[in-house]
Amino acid sequence: MSGEISYNPIGIVRSPFKSSKGTPIQPKEAKGVKAKVVVKKEYSEGLKDLEGFSHIILICHFHLSKGYDLKVRPFMDEHLRGVFSTRAPKRPNSIGLSTVRLTGIKGNILFVEEIDIVDGTPVLDIKPYVPDFDVRQADKIGWLKSVIHKLPEKKDDGRFLK
Secondary structure, three states, rough: OOOOOOOOOOOOEEEOEEEOOOOOOOOOHHOEEEEEEEHHHHHHHHHHHHHOOEEEEEEEEEOOOOOOOOOOOOOOOOOOEEHHHHHOOOOOOOOOEEEEEEEEEEEEEEEEEEEOOOOOEEEEEEEOOOOOHOOOOOOOOOHHHHHHHHHHHHHHOOOHHO
């Protein structure tokens, strides 16, 4: 494989989280957190029909993440894990995704809730969340099985800012 890949953001997240530290580590634990996604005006036509969906998937660039490690200590665990078995933001390609509740659209602004994204995060793409496409029954969840109960109490502690 060779060649460079580049993306241009289509918008930006405006959230109450000014730093990753203290941000919920998954949208499920961001109940009541409201934010906006400001889509660049040249892409606003692409928002047509999106209001018919209760949830959307935001694909973002982790702009605060610098460099990466192939083994990381995830938020809910004390052991080093392979980065691809985690959702850690420090990755070879700093791409994240979050499924958020869409509560309204006004022009080029999406109003969302249940967001776990830092203010100023560039949005690369938006996709509708469709349970028939996106929900699968998982048979295994790997190392997370023993720590998933910790999710409600965990917030970003800044460990991936270094």
